[in-house]
Amino acid sequence: MTVQSPVARQSALPVDPVFPARWSPRAYTDATMTAEQMTVLLEAARWAPSAMNLQPWRMAWALRGETGFDAILSGLVPFNRGWAEKASALVVFASKDEMTGMDGETKTNVWAGFDTGAAWMSLALQAAKVGLYAHGMGGFDPKALAEALNLPAGHTIHAVAAVGYIGAPESLPEGLREREVPSDRLEMAEIAFHGSF
Numbered sequence: 473m474t475v476q477s478p479v480a481r482q483s484a485l486p487v488d489p490v491f492p493a494r495w496s497p498r499a500y501t502d503a504t505m506t507a508e509q510m511t512v513l514l515e516a517a518r519w520a521p522s523a524m525n526l527q528p529w530r531m532a533w534a535l536r537g538e539t540g541f542d543a544i545l546s547g548l549v550p551f552n553r554g555w556a557e558k559a560s561a562l563v564v565f566a567s568k569d570e571m572t573g574m575d576g577e578t579k580t581n582v583w584a585g586f587d588t589g590a591a592w593m594s595l596a597l598q599a600a601k602v603g604l605y606a607h608g609m610g611g612f613d614p615k616a617l618a619e620a621l622n623l624p625a626g627h628t629i630h631a632v633a634a635v636g637y638i639g640a641p642e643s644l645p646e647g648l649r650e651r652e653v654p655s656d657r658l659e660m661a662e663i664a665f666h667g668s669f
């Protein structure tokens with residue numbers, strides 16, 4: 473079943489329509505995704521920019537029905553588990569914490585989170601381009617998820633994303649149904665300042 477997004481967000485300014493069109497639904501159909509489809513989304517993430525081109529992002533993913541999917545699901549907080557279990561795929565976004573500086577010293581890569589955020593957004597926008605929806609989640613148990621996924625030492629999990637085809641809001645339990653609408657944004661004057669903060 474193809475479900476149309478309930479609201480097509482639009483910007484008053486001439487940005488590419490993909491920016492407002494991307495949003496984070498919680499209702500997904502039971503459609504499956506292939507590993508090839510997921511690889512294309514990961515490829516978009518791979519092209520994200522990063523400090524010193526260190527590409528600190530590391531992504532662990534699985535399709536619904538695979539053992540890895542259940543492992544990721546088990547690390548989510550119950551609220552997220554409740555709706556994300558219907559997604560076609562789950563992706564965990566982690567990063568490598570350390571880098572070798574220009575001086576050859578090992579140090580914390582303070583940009584790792586920023587860069588991994590860029591990778592997540594690239595994946596989310598690529599998903600939107602091909603009719604998929606990616607929903608980021610910060611609600612997970614970092615220790616449980618790290619253990620379940622054999623996260624190597626020196627890495628940090630930043631977020632998990634549910635990916636799939638948008639489902640009907642009616643498929644959600646009451647309480648989530650009315651929240652199934654795209655959100656608005658702060659006014660430009662509240663977030664961008666010409667010259668200084």
Ligand SMILES: Cc1cc2nc3c(=O)[nH]c(=O)nc-3n(C[C@H](O)[C@H](O)[C@H](O)COP(=O)(O)O)c2cc1C
Nearest residue numbers: 494495496497552607608609610611612631654655
């Ligand atoms: C890092 C991050 C963490 C988030 N955590 C959760 C979460 O745990 N559960 C959830 O339902 N949504 C979560 N969201 C989704 C946000 O609530 C959503 O992106 C925000 O309200 C803006 O809406 P939009 O993505 O539909 O434009 C998260 C999003 C991001 C980027």
